Amino acid sequence: xxxxxxxxxxxxxxxxLLKARGLVKRYGKVTALDHCDFxxxxxxxxxVIGDNGAGKSSLIKALSxxxxxxxxxxxxxxxxVRFASPLDARGYGIECVYQTLAMSPALxxxxxxxxxxxxxxxxxxxxWLRKLDRPAMEKFAREKLTELGLMTIQNINQAVExxxxxxxxxxxxxxxxxxxxxxxxxxxPTAALGVKESRRVLELIRDVRSRGIPIILIxxxxxxxxxxxxxxxxxxxxxxxxxxxPDDYSMSDAVAFMTGAKVPDEVATAA
Amino acid sequence: xxxxxxxxxxYEEGLQGASDKVAEFHEQKTALKRLQHWLHMTPxxxxxxxxxxAIIVFGLLSPNFFKAVTLSTILQQIAIVGILGCAxxxxxxxxxxxxSVGAIAVFSSVLMGQFTFRYGIPAPVAIxxxxxxxxxxxxxxxxxxxxxxxxxxIVTLGTWQIILAANYIYSANETIRSSAIAAEAPALQFxxxxxxxxxxxxxxxxxxxVALVAILAYxxxxxxxxxxxxxxxxxxxxxxxxxVRTRRVLIQVYALAGxxxxxxxxxxxxxxxxxxxxxxxxxxxxxxxxTAVVIGGISLFGGRGSIVGMFFGALIVGVxxxxxxxxxxxxxxxxxxxxxxxxxxxxxxxxxxxxxx
Numbered sequence: 295x296x297x298x299x300x301x302x303x304x305x306x307x308x309x310x311l312l313k314a315r316g317l318v319k320r321y322g323k324v325t326a327l328d329h330c331d332f333x334x335x336x337x338x339x340x341x342v343i344g345d346n347g348a349g350k351s352s353l354i355k356a357l358s359x360x361x362x363x364x365x366x367x368x369x370x371x372x373x374x375v376r377f378a379s380p381l382d383a384r385g386y387g388i389e390c391v392y393q394t395l396a397m398s399p400a401l402x403x404x405x406x407x408x409x410x411x412x413x414x415x416x417x418x419x420x421x422w423l424r425k426l427d428r429p430a431m432e433k434f435a436r437e438k439l440t441e442l443g444l445m446t447i448q449n450i451n452q453a454v455e456x457x458x459x460x461x462x463x464x465x466x467x468x469x470x471x472x473x474x475x476x477x478x479x480x481x482x483p484t485a486a487l488g489v490k491e492s493r494r495v496l497e498l499i500r501d502v503r504s505r506g507i508p509i510i511l512i513x514x515x516x517x518x519x520x521x522x523x524x525x526x527x528x529x530x531x532x533x534x535x536x537x538x539x540p541d542d543y544s545m546s547d548a549v550a551f552m553t554g555a556k557v558p559d560e561v562a563t564a565a
Numbered sequence: 566x567x568x569x570x571x572x573x574x575x576y577e578e579g580l581q582g583a584s585d586k587v588a589e590f591h592e593q594k595t596a597l598k599r600l601q602h603w604l605h606m607t608p609x610x611x612x613x614x615x616x617x618x619a620i621i622v623f624g625l626l627s628p629n630f631f632k633a634v635t636l637s638t639i640l641q642q643i644a645i646v647g648i649l650g651c652a653x654x655x656x657x658x659x660x661x662x663x664x665s666v667g668a669i670a671v672f673s674s675v676l677m678g679q680f681t682f683r684y685g686i687p688a689p690v691a692i693x694x695x696x697x698x699x700x701x702x703x704x705x706x707x708x709x710x711x712x713x714x715x716x717x718x719i720v721t722l723g724t725w726q727i728i729l730a731a732n733y734i735y736s737a738n739e740t741i742r743s744s745a746i747a748a749e750a751p752a753l754q755f756x757x758x759x760x761x762x763x764x765x766x767x768x769x770x771x772x773x774x775v776a777l778v779a780i781l782a783y784x785x786x787x788x789x790x791x792x793x794x795x796x797x798x799x800x801x802x803x804x805x806x807x808x809v810r811t812r813r814v815l816i817q818v819y820a821l822a823g824x825x826x827x828x829x830x831x832x833x834x835x836x837x838x839x840x841x842x843x844x845x846x847x848x849x850x851x852x853x854x855x856t857a858v859v860i861g862g863i864s865l866f867g868g869r870g871s872i873v874g875m876f877f878g879a880l881i882v883g884v885x886x887x888x889x890x891x892x893x894x895x896x897x898x899x900x901x902x903x904x905x906x907x908x909x910x911x912x913x914x915x916x917x918x919x920x921x922x
Contacts, residue, residue: 360806381808396806398796400868405792410808412789424788489579 309372311336311508312357312388312477317366319352326352327363328532334477334508339499341511341519344529344552350512351393351481353529357510358390358479359383370476381410387476391483395466399455404428404435406454407469438468442498459486467495471502478502479510484518496522516545528552604917608862609874611913615860615906616877616884623888630891633765643883644756644770645670645829645836645846646853647876650861651781652703652825653854654875655818658785659798660867661717663819665706666826667850668728671842673699674830675732678741678840681750688750696827702728703823707816721851729847736842743838757835770832777825782872794818798867856903857882860910864918881906 314332318325326349334340344350355361357368359377367374370386377383380390397406413427413434414420420427432450439450442464454462463486470478480499484492492515499509499522513519519526520540528535528551535551536558543551550556604610623630649666656663677695680686686694702724709720746753756770785791793814796804805811829850834840861878863870882903889899 379808379810380806381810384808390806392806394803394806396803398799398803398807398868400799401792401795405796406807409792409796409804412792414789423783424790426787426789426792428787 308335310334310369311371313369314353314357315367317353317356317363317368319349319356319361319363325532327356327366329366330529330533332357332527332534333537334510335525337503337506337508338524339503339509339511339522341513341523341526342529343513343516343519343526343548348529348552349532350529352532354390354479354481354510354512357383357477358388360390360392384410384473387474388479389470389474389477390479391463391466391470391481393481393485395462397454397462397466400453402451402453403439403457403465404432404450406465407431407435407438407472411473434472435468438472439465442468442471442494460488460491463487464491464495467498471498474502474507477508477510479512481512482514483511484513484515492518516548519548520545528558530554601917601919604913608869608917609871609877611910611917612861612874612877612881616881619881619884619888623884623892627888627891630888633763635887635891637765637767637771639880639883639887640771640774641766641768641836642886643857643879644768644774645832646850646857646882647774647879648777648825648829648832649846649850649854650857650875650879651777651872652822652829653851653858654861654863654870654872655781655794655822655825656717657798657855657858657863657865658794658867658870659815659818660801660865661710661798661815661819662721662855662865663706663717663822664721664851665702665725665728666822666829666854667846667848668725668732669699669702669823669826670830670833670850671844671847672702672728672732672735672830673827674833674840674844675736675842677753677831677834678746679736681753682741682745688752691750692752692831695830696824699827699830700820700824703826704816704820706823707819710819711812711815725851732842732847738842740842741840746834746839753831753834753840754838755835756832757838768835770835773828773832777828778872778876785872790814790817795868798869800868853882856907859907860903862910862914864914865911869914869918878910 310333312332312334314330317327317330317332319327328349330349330353332353342350342353352361356363359380359382362376362378368377369375370388375386377386383390398409401409408431413430415425415427419425436450454465457465463483467480467483470480483495483499487495496518499511502509511519511523523540526538526540526548528538528548530552538548538551538558547556551558620630629635649670652666653663673695676698677691680691680694681688706717706720706724709715710717756773757768759766759768761767785794793804793809796807796809797811797814801811829846833844833846837844857879858870858875859865859878860881861870861874861876863875885902886899889902890896
């Protein structure tokens with residue numbers, strides 16, 4: 295889509311592309327986000343890890359417009375933004391693959407890929423009768439799925455409910471990668487995938503980064519995180535504990551940080 | 566430490582020379598399985614088969630059944646239910662239910678009549694106001710469902726009573742006679758006029774119903790809005806995350822359903838001649854429309870089925886009523902059989918849902 299000329303080498307220094315400060319989200323008595331900060335640099339792959347219930351999903355939902363934080367502010371390219379809905383965030387070029395995948399089972403692959411941004415026929419048919427341009431949407435969907443090489447789908451008009459779990463996830467990832475122009479967020483993108491398919495998704499993540507688009511990757515899979523991430527945001531008890539580089543720490547260190555078994559140096563000195 | 570990172574993906578080396586085969590099923594595809602799959606792909610096929618079978622059976626039982634007059638009478642009799650069924654289909658596709666369709670239709674027709682005769686508003690303006698009022702009633706349903714998040718069944722159970730009561734109170738239970746309408750405001754009876762090619766009377770109302778079904782079928786199938794209606798019924802949370810404004814779609818669906826009901830109200834004036842606040846549609850309209858929708862194979866759980874199926878469903882009810890009357894059975898058999906058909910339709914729906922790709 296919108297190809298930005300940022301280039302291959304990730305510019306990790308400088309101003310964050312997507313920044314959040316002091317995000318708070320409460321669900322009744324539960325505080326899911328407790329004055330949480332977040333920074334995504336241009337062109338990087340940022341992994342977000344944390345224990346179950348640490349508030350990773352709430353953070354991601356706040357950044358993708360699925361929930362509205364009670365407090366705090368989000369800036370995109372230095373400008374403050376408020377996402378009232380996922381559609382809003384998408385308007386800014388932020389795409390998200392949710393853990394639940396957000397697909398309508400009875401609708402076709404093409405319908406699902408274009409949900410909320412359907413293409414209409416040119417001319418009178420599209421303008422006045424609002425007719426969908428099915429052939430164009432199907433062609434695009436097929437191209438994207440082939441690019442991903444993830445699946446053996448014969449029929450692009452197949453209902454999503456007839457796909458296997460891995461194929462569904464593939465379609466969801468393809469959708470985000472195809473339309474994300476500023477940020478792509480992936481929540482557990484390899485959770486339902488086999489070894490081979492996981493590899494393809496990791497390649498896809500790198501591929502998206504090489505187009506200059508930064509990626510937020512939420513995963514419990516430490517080998518994957520340490521392999522592709524430029525930086526790792528460790529989330530604990532509703533806030534950012536620290537950000538580490540995968541070269542500086544081992545996987546077991548990261549796990550120790552996120553479970554509270556160990557405290558990272560900079561946090562320890564600050565406290 | 567970094568060696569840790571390098572060997573992390575080491576287990577993937579086993580992928581080299583891996584087979585590309587995926588698990589395949591070599592099951593015998595029985596005729597039944599293939600039928601199930603086909604029905605899964607074409608949800609309006611079941612009601613169509615039942616319809617064709619019913620027509621053939623009644624044609625054999627009663628020699629008069631195949632006359633054009635019979636068929637045109639059937640169409641005439643389902644005109645109102647067909648239009649109410651359009652409204653009901655929209656709502657049911659979003660996994661809701663609208664018990665107030667009949668009440669909205671009757672109240673709209675009463676408003677059209679009273680505006681013309683009580684206040685002397687020109688008939689076309691009164692009709693437009695009646696259509697707007699029906700839309701507003703539907704909007705109220707939608708607002709309560711989408712914004713206040715009340716279950717559609719409860720909302721429309723309430724508005725059904727409220728609207729029907731308001732209808733009696735406002736009209737003081739007064740009927741406007743057919744002759745008065747014909748003399749002073751014939752526009753109200755427009756859909757009761759007919760063309761008669763070769764002596765067979767076809768009401769304008771029948772053309773209207775067919776046109777509305779066709780338009781709605783197009784909108785649901787070929788526009789983004791139509792796809793959103795299905796997505797909302799299928800899985801509202803997923804639709805919301807995927808970028809559908811679910812609450813807006815829901816309110817639009819209920820308001821549009823109200824508009825269709827008001828059209829049905831206008832058609833009622835043409836069909837019955839008079840405007841009566843105690844027309845049976847107020848009590849039976851919702852049940853009849855739900856029957857057409859269910860027999861037509863639209864899933865009450867939302868997101869599945871087609872408007873054409875609903876049309877077949879309405880036709881099936883019409884054919885049963887007319888056919889059994891012509892064969893000369895006790896009219897209660899009609900309801901007996903329609904009851905069976907409803908249960909059968911839902912059973913088939915459940916069976917089809919188990920179909921795999």
